[in-house]
Amino acid sequence: MRSLLRALPVIALAVVQLAPGLGPGAAAAADKLRVVATTTDLKALTEAVGGDLVEVNSLARGNQNPHDLEVRPSLMVKVRRADLLVINGLDLDQWAEVVVQGANNPKVLPGTPGRVDASQGLPVLEVPTTKVDRSMGDVHPMGNPHYTPDPGMAPQITANILAGLARLMPGSRPVFEKNRADFLGRLEQAMSRWQAALAPFKGARIVQYHADFVYLFARFDLVKAGAIEDRPGIPATPGHLARLIQEMKQAQVKLVVVEPWNDVKLAERVAQEAGAKVRVLAPSVGALKEARTYLDTVDYNVRTIADGLR
Numbered sequence: 001m002r003s004l005l006r007a008l009p010v011i012a013l014a015v016v017q018l019a020p021g022l023g024p025g026a027a028a029a030a031d032k033l034r035v036v037a038t039t040t041d042l043k044a045l046t047e048a049v050g051g052d053l054v055e056v057n058s059l060a061r062g063n064q065n066p067h068d069l070e071v072r073p074s075l076m077v078k079v080r081r082a083d084l085l086v087i088n089g090l091d092l093d094q095w096a097e098v099v100v101q102g103a104n105n106p107k108v109l110p111g112t113p114g115r116v117d118a119s120q121g122l123p124v125l126e127v128p129t130t131k132v133d134r135s136m137g138d139v140h141p142m143g144n145p146h147y148t149p150d151p152g153m154a155p156q157i158t159a160n161i162l163a164g165l166a167r168l169m170p171g172s173r174p175v176f177e178k179n180r181a182d183f184l185g186r187l188e189q190a191m192s193r194w195q196a197a198l199a200p201f202k203g204a205r206i207v208q209y210h211a212d213f214v215y216l217f218a219r220f221d222l223v224k225a226g227a228i229e230d231r232p233g234i235p236a237t238p239g240h241l242a243r244l245i246q247e248m249k250q251a252q253v254k255l256v257v258v259e260p261w262n263d264v265k266l267a268e269r270v271a272q273e274a275g276a277k278v279r280v281l282a283p284s285v286g287a288l289k290e291a292r293t294y295l296d297t298v299d300y301n302v303r304t305i306a307d308g309l310r
Contacts, residue, residue, distance in 0.1 A: 033168055036082040036108075038093040039066055040285040041148035042118055042157075044294040046086055048183040049161050049176050053169065059099065062286020065261045067233065071098045079103035082114070084164055089119035090145035116164035118157045122147055125214055149283060150215035151194070151298045154187055190295055194302045195220065201309045205251050207244070207276070209258040209267055212283040216301065225253050228267055241270060248274035255308040257281045260288060279308040 032055045037043040043058040050056065057078050060066045066088070069075075079085060079099050085108035087093050100108055107114040124143035147153045158180050166173040198220040205225035206217065211232060217224055226247060230240040247253075248270075256278045258267040264280060271278045281301045282291035291297035 033083045033165065034081050035084045035086060035165075036078050037086040038088055038096050039148065040287075041294060041297075042086045042088060042161075044285045045118075045148075045154065045158055046161050046165075048294065049158050049180045050165055051175065051179045053172055053175060054165065059096065060093070060284075062282075062284050062291065063260060063288075065259070066092055066284070069093070069095050071095055071102070073102070075099045076102040079108060080105050082108055083168055084108065084114045084116065086116045086118055086161060086164065088145055088148070089117040090124065090142045090147075092145035113164075113167045116160055118160050119145070119147065120160050121156050122153055125218065126211070144211055144214050146212045146283065147215045149213055149281075149298070149301065150219045151187060151191060151295075152219045153215065154294070155184055158183065186295065190299065194298065197302050197306045198222070201306065204255070204309050205253045206305070206309075207248060207253055207256045207270075209256070209262045212259055213257060213281060213301075216298075220302075220305075222305070225251055228256070228258070228263075228270060236266070245270060245273045248276060255279060255305070257305070257308070259283050277308045279304045281305070 032053055033050065035046050035050065035054050035056045037046055037056060037058045039060050040058045040062040043056045046054060046056045059075050059078065060069050076099055080103040082103075082105060085096070085100065087096055097110075106112070109115065124147075127143035128141060148157065162173075162176045162180050165176050169176075202221040203223060205223045206213075207226050207228065208214075208224060209228045211224070211227060214224055216222075226244050228236050228241070228244065230236045236244075253274060254276050256267050256271045256274075256276050258264050258278060258280055260280055260282070264278070268278045270276075280288070281304055282288045282297050285291055285294055285297050287297070288300065290300040
């Protein structure tokens with residue numbers, strides 16, 4: 001990382017040279033606010049609030065583990081052009097700071113009006129109560145950062161995004177507020193359907209591969225019953241898997257959920273040994289073909305969980 005940071009001025013110069021027409025006045029001349037979100041979930045929620053007044057790109061793809069994003073000049077070009085940067089926060093996308101430095105765009109530096117931390121004001125789960133070190137794996141000191149799969153977080157996330165958009169386009173605040181209200185109305189209707197679908201399984205225990213769905217489970221009164229990973233981000237050892245399978249049998253766990261980029265075959269072997277099913281969930285918009293929009297993504301996950309527990 002230190003060697004990459006030393007190379008940033010050279011990379012930034014190359015980005016500017018490869019992107020003609022991206023001078024300071026280019027974004028101001030555009031009809032729409034140019035927004036970059038670090039993840040596809042935040043891109044979708046920004047589009048829901050901004051509507052026709054925004055042009056939104058995401059840095060991570062929907063089918064890409066946001067923990068492992070490779071910093072490339074193409075990402076710096078996107079941020080170089082941005083009026084607003086929407087980050088997930090809670091250390092999930094800390095690689096974005098390297099992108100920002102390489103992009104050399106002062107409008108989206110931390111503390112500027114062009115920066116939105118979508119996690120502000122959220123009730124964060126799994127905040128460590130002891131000092132975190134690397135022996136614990138990929139534990140986030142500020143708490144679990146995978147909050148966007150939980151639709152109950154969307155009102156606060158979109159409020160944070162609206163505030164950022166309105167800072168840059170104050171005259172358009174009424175439009176942003178109407179867009180957000182319309183989206184939350186559709187979300188509320190869908191929430192009733194999701195709650196009804198998962199109500200019969202309240203208290204069901206589910207094993208995850210990685211802790212991507214803690215907030216989603218908590219929203220619908222489901223229980224996290226362990227993880228296939230030995231520690232967050234650390235591959236499972238045979239001993240860990242043997243203990244997990246025994247615990248699953250004792251607790252009669254019937255479902256294991258896995259992300260499309262993790263080892264689905266390993267999850268299937270564990271589930272088979274424990275007498276459970278495996279279902280692949282969508283951690284983000286675009287992770288699977290069924291996850292086309294934010295509401296589609298939640299709908300797919302809810303249906304898939306209900307099917308696995310049925």
